[in-house]
Amino acid sequence: MSEAIPAAAIVDPAELGDKPVRAREVWRSLTRDPAALISIIVLVLLALIALAAPLLSPHDPLQTFPDQGLGPQGQPLPPGTPGFLLGTDALGRDLLSRLIYGAQVSLIIGIVANGLATAFGVLVGVVAGYFGGVVEAVLMRITDVVISFPILLLCTALIAVTTRSTVNVIIVIALIYWTTLARIIRGMVVSLKEREFVVASRTLGLSHRTIMWRHILPHLVPAIIVYTTLGVASSILIESALSFLGIGVPIPQASWGQMISDGSTYFQIAPWMLFIPGICLIVTVMAFNLVGDWLSDMLNSSTPTAR
Amino acid sequence: MSTSLLEVNDLEVTFRRSAGPGRKAASVPAVRGVSFQLEAGTTLGIAGESGSGKSTIARTLMGINTPSGGSMNLNGEDVTGLKGRRLAEYRQTMQMIFQDPYDSLDPRMTVSQTLLEAIKLRKTNKPVSPMAEVHELLDKVGLSRSFASRKPRELSGGQRQRVSIARALSVDPRLILCDEAVSALDVSVRAQVLNLLKDLQEELGLAYLFISHDLSTLRFMADYVGIMYLGKIVEIGTRDEIFDRPQHPYTRALLSAVPEPVVIDRTVRLPRVRLTGEPPSSTNPPSGCSFHPRCPLAQDVCRTVSPAARPTASGQVAACHFADPELVVAES
Numbered sequence: 001m002s003e004a005i006p007a008a009a010i011v012d013p014a015e016l017g018d019k020p021v022r023a024r025e026v027w028r029s030l031t032r033d034p035a036a037l038i039s040i041i042v043l044v045l046l047a048l049i050a051l052a053a054p055l056l057s058p059h060d061p062l063q064t065f066p067d068q069g070l071g072p073q074g075q076p077l078p079p080g081t082p083g084f085l086l087g088t089d090a091l092g093r094d095l096l097s098r099l100i101y102g103a104q105v106s107l108i109i110g111i112v113a114n115g116l117a118t119a120f121g122v123l124v125g126v127v128a129g130y131f132g133g134v135v136e137a138v139l140m141r142i143t144d145v146v147i148s149f150p151i152l153l154l155c156t157a158l159i160a161v162t163t164r165s166t167v168n169v170i171i172v173i174a175l176i177y178w179t180t181l182a183r184i185i186r187g188m189v190v191s192l193k194e195r196e197f198v199v200a201s202r203t204l205g206l207s208h209r210t211i212m213w214r215h216i217l218p219h220l221v222p223a224i225i226v227y228t229t230l231g232v233a234s235s236i237l238i239e240s241a242l243s244f245l246g247i248g249v250p251i252p253q254a255s256w257g258q259m260i261s262d263g264s265t266y267f268q269i270a271p272w273m274l275f276i277p278g279i280c281l282i283v284t285v286m287a288f289n290l291v292g293d294w295l296s297d298m299l300n301s302s303t304p305t306a307r
Numbered sequence: 308m309s310t311s312l313l314e315v316n317d318l319e320v321t322f323r324r325s326a327g328p329g330r331k332a333a334s335v336p337a338v339r340g341v342s343f344q345l346e347a348g349t350t351l352g353i354a355g356e357s358g359s360g361k362s363t364i365a366r367t368l369m370g371i372n373t374p375s376g377g378s379m380n381l382n383g384e385d386v387t388g389l390k391g392r393r394l395a396e397y398r399q400t401m402q403m404i405f406q407d408p409y410d411s412l413d414p415r416m417t418v419s420q421t422l423l424e425a426i427k428l429r430k431t432n433k434p435v436s437p438m439a440e441v442h443e444l445l446d447k448v449g450l451s452r453s454f455a456s457r458k459p460r461e462l463s464g465g466q467r468q469r470v471s472i473a474r475a476l477s478v479d480p481r482l483i484l485c486d487e488a489v490s491a492l493d494v495s496v497r498a499q500v501l502n503l504l505k506d507l508q509e510e511l512g513l514a515y516l517f518i519s520h521d522l523s524t525l526r527f528m529a530d531y532v533g534i535m536y537l538g539k540i541v542e543i544g545t546r547d548e549i550f551d552r553p554q555h556p557y558t559r560a561l562l563s564a565v566p567e568p569v570v571i572d573r574t575v576r577l578p579r580v581r582l583t584g585e586p587p588s589s590t591n592p593p594s595g596c597s598f599h600p601r602c603p604l605a606q607d608v609c610r611t612v613s614p615a616a617r618p619t620a621s622g623q624v625a626a627c628h629f630a631d632p633e634l635v636v637a638e639s
Contacts, residue, residue, distance in 0.1 A: 196406070197412055203371065205398040207395075214413075219415065
């Protein structure tokens with residue numbers, strides 16, 4: 001949930017985006033950064049698992065097994081139990097199946113919520129930065145207001161006045177996460193619009209929309225990619241936090257945050273209920289962050305021939 | 308009025324600076340009452356120090372900055388403060404070539420994309436085959452057709468500037484503003500680009516407003532020359548009047564500052580005028596004649612009365628109390 005601004009966002013846009021990125025360079029850069037390579041592999045695997053959830057999960061994630069799924073005293077089964085590879089939870093549901101469906105929820109929320117936030121943030125940032133004046137003042141003050149709220153508090157309040165559903169969680173995260181990107185993009189556009197090729201397209205008589213779309217937006221793409229990758233991690237964490245607080249994805253649907261929340265209750269008798277989804281969450285968030293860092297390094301490494 | 312292609316009367320451009328930490332709000336008069344005319348097919352050169360308002364004139368003509376006073380007439384039509392579609396139309400008549408060839412082309416677009424974008428804006432004389440038009444433009448600026456698929460980073464400074472020229476030409480302008488268009492180029496490349504501009508002028512009957520701090524470039528390019536100091540044109544006349552018989556002490560100082568690699572045999576050897584001090588702040592221009600704190604001829608009258616621009620005996624118009632032949636002779 002850190003508010004760290006990725007390095008790509010604060011460098012001069014002149015250095016960004018003017019360099020073509022070739023497949024060979026990407027590969028060379030990846031071999032020099034094994035952590036990023038492993039992260040990409042992890043994320044690809046995760047995506048495949050989430051996509052193939054119905055095929056891979058051994059049980060229905062919502063189905064309880066009151067007889068086979070619980071021990072003699074009604075306690076959850078530990079990992080390695082025949083039929084339940086990662087054990088069961090307090091209701092006798094298969095943990096592995098829930099984990100797999102939870103990955104689906106986390107990725108969908110992370111990507112969709114963050115995609116919406118990115119689109120909105122870029123729109124606000126470009127319009128504010130390009131037009132300046134009153135438009136900019138109004139848009140950026142709204143951004144300041146939203147940014148000044150504590151994120152979790154605002155999410156909680158917004159969810160409290162709506163009903164608890166996955167769609168609402170996505171909307172709430174999107175409504176909050178556009179602000180940082182809007183600020184970053186505005187800053188880049190303010191400097192971009194003074195560059196001679198943008199001034200030249202104005203003097204040529206191109207419309208504002210064409211200039212923003214063809215001469216400004218393409219130069220923002222690298223920063224947007226980097227920020228979005230890092231933002232997916234934040235969104236997944238926020239969703240987990242909301243589920244942990246009991247206001248996220250509605251029960252009984254599986255989500256990692258929900259599973260961690262359940263796990264914390266039974267921590268002393270069934271620690272795996274907490275650790276297994278916890279580790280999954282940490283690995284996924286770290287993988288997104290490492291990929292984001294790598295992207296920002298690769299897209300920013302300025303070479304003398306960059307321009 | 309006359310049949311001038313471009314007529315600028317009393318143009319004023321003032322920038323407002325808002326108050327910030329440790330400074331008050333201020334207005335910066337960047338251009339103060341500039342007037343000139345430009346005939347079709349001729350070149351007006353404008354010279355002056357950094358910050359004298361040369362580029363502001365060009366940017367105001369192109370509608371990037373808004374004038375705070377005065378008027379601009381293009382083809383006899385008042386184009387001051389145009390907006391929206393009218394401004395876009397007017398921009399087709401007038402195009403601009405920028406200073407930095409490394410920044411004036413979108414690095415993500417190929418040469419043909421850049422040119423096609425401009426060609427498609429053309430209101431009249433729409434080309435049947437835009438790609439053929441691209442090739443024609445490349446021919447015009449002396450680039451081979453193979454450049455069409457290249458990106459700016461594959462081009463040299465001179466080649467980029469040729470592409471900029473082609474882009475400016477693609478909307479069929481009558482007037483091209485060259486804002487330090489060759490200043491960033493090597494001397495040899497500069498000569499080629501200047502020759503290209505001259506050839507295009509002859510071929511297409513273009514008028515140029517040529518802004519440069521480099522007097523030798525202006526001597527080569529311009530038919531008329533205006534010298535700017537602190538937002539005002541202090542002297543304006545034909546090239547020969549300005550270069551051979553300068554009247555304003557600032558013009559003389561500028562001309563003395565041009566290094567001469569070869570001793571030129573001049574019939575009239577101009578007296579050397581050295582300037583001391585920095586140009587004053589344009590936020591708070593000096594009283595009377597703006598040039599008086601640095602002027603070797605300054606008298607009491609210069610501190611109080613701003614000299615009006617008036618014709619001098621040698622032909623040009625100069626804004627100096629002492630701009631007449633007797634004094635020049637007496638001084639040298």
